[in-house]
Amino acid sequence: MNEKIIEITGKAVPLRGDDIDTDRIIPARFMKCLTFDGLGQFAFYDVKYGEKGEEKEHVLNSPDFKGHAILISGRNFGCGSSREHAPWALKGMGIRCIIARSYAEIFANNCSSLGIPALAVDENIADELLKMVEDDPAVDFSIDLLGKRLYSGNRTFPFHIPENYRLALVEGRWDTTSMLMESLEDIERANKRLPAFID
Amino acid sequence: MSQNLLNKVWDIHRIKTLPTGQDQLFISLHLIHEVTSPQAFGMLKERGLKVLYPERTFATVDHIIPTDKRERPFDDGLAEGMIRTLEENTGENGISYFGPESDHQGIVHIMGPELGLTQPGLTIACGDSHTSTHGAFGAIAFGIGTSQIRDILATQTMALSKPKVRRINIDGTLKKGVYGKDLILKIIADLGVNGGIGFAYEYGGEVIDNMSMEERMTICNMTIEGGARVGYVNPDEKTYEYLKGRRYAPKDFDAAVKEWKKLASPQDAEYDDVYTLDVSDLEPMITWGINPGQALGVGDRIPEDADEQACAFMGFERGQVLKGTQIDVAFIGSCTNGRISDLRIAAEVVRGRKVSPGVRALVVPGSRSVADQAEREGLHTIFKEAGFQWREPGCSMCLAMNPDKLIKRELCASSSNRNFIGRQGSPTGRTILMSPAMVAASAIIGRISDVRDML
Numbered sequence: 001m002n003e004k005i006i007e008i009t010g011k012a013v014p015l016r017g018d019d020i021d022t023d024r025i026i027p028a029r030f031m032k033c034l035t036f037d038g039l040g041q042f043a044f045y046d047v048k049y050g051e052k053g054e055e056k057e058h059v060l061n062s063p064d065f066k067g068h069a070i071l072i073s074g075r076n077f078g079c080g081s082s083r084e085h086a087p088w089a090l091k092g093m094g095i096r097c098i099i100a101r102s103y104a105e106i107f108a109n110n111c112s113s114l115g116i117p118a119l120a121v122d123e124n125i126a127d128e129l130l131k132m133v134e135d136d137p138a139v140d141f142s143i144d145l146l147g148k149r150l151y152s153g154n155r156t157f158p159f160h161i162p163e164n165y166r167l168a169l170v171e172g173r174w175d176t177t178s179m180l181m182e183s184l185e186d187i188e189r190a191n192k193r194l195p196a197f198i199d
Numbered sequence: 200m201s202q203n204l205l206n207k208v209w210d211i212h213r214i215k216t217l218p219t220g221q222d223q224l225f226i227s228l229h230l231i232h233e234v235t236s237p238q239a240f241g242m243l244k245e246r247g248l249k250v251l252y253p254e255r256t257f258a259t260v261d262h263i264i265p266t267d268k269r270e271r272p273f274d275d276g277l278a279e280g281m282i283r284t285l286e287e288n289t290g291e292n293g294i295s296y297f298g299p300e301s302d303h304q305g306i307v308h309i310m311g312p313e314l315g316l317t318q319p320g321l322t323i324a325c326g327d328s329h330t331s332t333h334g335a336f337g338a339i340a341f342g343i344g345t346s347q348i349r350d351i352l353a354t355q356t357m358a359l360s361k362p363k364v365r366r367i368n369i370d371g372t373l374k375k376g377v378y379g380k381d382l383i384l385k386i387i388a389d390l391g392v393n394g395g396i397g398f399a400y401e402y403g404g405e406v407i408d409n410m411s412m413e414e415r416m417t418i419c420n421m422t423i424e425g426g427a428r429v430g431y432v433n434p435d436e437k438t439y440e441y442l443k444g445r446r447y448a449p450k451d452f453d454a455a456v457k458e459w460k461k462l463a464s465p466q467d468a469e470y471d472d473v474y475t476l477d478v479s480d481l482e483p484m485i486t487w488g489i490n491p492g493q494a495l496g497v498g499d500r501i502p503e504d505a506d507e508q509a510c511a512f513m514g515f516e517r518g519q520v521l522k523g524t525q526i527d528v529a530f531i532g533s534c535t536n537g538r539i540s541d542l543r544i545a546a547e548v549v550r551g552r553k554v555s556p557g558v559r560a561l562v563v564p565g566s567r568s569v570a571d572q573a574e575r576e577g578l579h580t581i582f583k584e585a586g587f588q589w590r591e592p593g594c595s596m597c598l599a600m601n602p603d604k605l606i607k608r609e610l611c612a613s614s615s616n617r618n619f620i621g622r623q624g625s626p627t628g629r630t631i632l633m634s635p636a637m638v639a640a641s642a643i644i645g646r647i648s649d650v651r652d653m654l
């Protein structure tokens with residue numbers, strides 16, 4: 001069992017745009033690594049830095065949003081490569097929850113395996129949240145995965161998250177290995193029944 | 200109404216419903232490579248777990264391997280380290296490994312079918328999103344992250360929700376010079392890069408029926424670019440013909456074929472959605488933007504409502520026709536279009552011609568056996584005489600984790616599958632996706648060209 005992830009509070013980073021792919025979240029050249037430690041420094045590297053390593057003018061570089069734990073973005077977030085390096089890089093930069101209009105499936109799956117809630121919100125809510133944060137970077141959010149509500153001040157917003165991911169997070173079953181190992185006998189039967197590969 | 204292939208294969212492999220509501224699915228075949236697996240073995244070790252059924256996992260090296268010099272140790276210490284780690288992990292755990300010296304080394308999605316590992320009715324997973332390729336054989340195949348690689352190594356199962364199935368009917372006949380690559384780019388452009396989220400795509404119809412296994416692989420390969428994690432074609436005589444006699448194909452082949460035939464979706468199979476496309480008028484497709492859905496016919500104008508950020512990055516304008524635009528690099532290869540039929544088609548275009556001065560042109564065979572076959576047919580000579588570099592097998596400039604990269608703002612005509620910002624190794628480099636025939640034509644002319652003018 002893992003830590004139960006029920007409530008997340010924090011400030012947010014507004015990252016506008018649709019179809020932000022995992023190559024952009026972590027360029028392939030930073031995947032030459034044997035562990036996922038230390039990937040945070042390379043998150044969105046080419047978005048944040050120019051060719052000579054100089055900082056670009058970008059919301060991800062703005063001191064106003066440094067260290068914020070919630071990332072807000074657009075449609076089809078995390079599309080492209082299946083690299084789990086992407087959510088690890090986000091985790092490494094301090095992101096503990098993502099709010100976007102929708103997600104690529106493998107990415108959503110990878111986030112869940114790491115205990116990062118990937119919440120989907122309707123277009124008007126995404127727009128409103130982005131605007132709120134751009135107007136006031138210090139605005140606080142609180143995410144309640146039991147009540148399925150996002151709070152900020154006296155406002156509440158609904159979000160969607162596939163029920164299986166939500167349960168995995170709130171029940172502390174997001175690291176799936178131990179749950180899967182409970183059925184080793186059934187697995188052995190399937191292994192005997194299903195075709196093998198004979199050289 | 201009867202069950203479609205996906206539902207049947209799912210039921211055969213389903214262990215149970217998990218407390219979270221997902222299914223626990225048995226994975227018949229697990230493929231691994233050097234980039235996404237080391238952390239999974241690390242996690243396993245940390246927990247004191249071992250690989251449950253090593254005979255169901257097969258490994259090769261593709262993403263990071265250099266395609267020019269193959270002497271060990273590789274110049275890039277990090278690449279050497281990652282490949283050595285895979286060698287240790289497979290060695291310690293008794294996993295079959297097709298390394299740099301092997302006759303079967305290659306891009307993992309080319310290796311699987313070649314060895315006959317990819318078979319109808321299997322569930323196949325690999326830590327790589329283009330695992331959908333294997334669906335061309337009527338397998339249910341999908342990309343996974345590293346935590347799931349760990350799950351499969353430890354339990355041969357993973358937690359997954361069953362997708363809905365969208366049947367995609369392709370009617371008509373493809374014109375000369377129009378290929379599977381053009382077709383899948385068209386499907387993605389029509390349905391959108393996120394149109395397939397929550398779906399598996401079942402491809403069928405007369406165009407698919409008439410396609411070779413290799414072209415079907417190209418289509419299934421790029422399914423993930425349309426947001427669908429799984430794409431498949433029902434197995435048929437071509438599938439069985441392709442597999443017969445391959446190294447890991449079932450020994451009692453006729454009995455296996457009998458079982459496979461039962462799995463194909465019948466005429467009256469039920470689907471959650473159906474999409475039909477007539478491709479008789481389809482032109483060779485090229486991308487203009489920064490995702491594979493931003494594609495158009497080679498003679499078409501960039502739409503007037505085209506995404507501004509994409510245009511700005513590419514340096515193109517709305518309304519512009521890209522045909523005639525100068526290119527810097529031409530890349531033929533990748534798991535989308537690095538198979539022998541792709542090289543034959545490209546060589547036919549190139550034969551007796553010269554690459555335009557100033558264009559850096561590479562052919563990277565998808566696997567050692569593709570390279571060997573091409574060399575037996577003399578294709579390498581055709582390419583070399585034209586001025587193409589003939590390389591060793593690997594992913595190469597598809598994702599540029601090895602030394603093959605774009606430089607600065609270079610514009611690349613590429614037979615690969617992703618035109619994302621930075622994908623080909625330079626943060627400002629630009630990619631135009633197209634068929635290998637179109638890349639060959641563009642390399643010769645030095646500009647984005649319509650291959651039909653050269654056939």
Ligand code: SF4
Nearest residue numbers: 329533534594597598
């Ligand atoms: S060729 Fe490209 S898409 Fe295919 S496996 Fe290699 S890197 Fe991935």
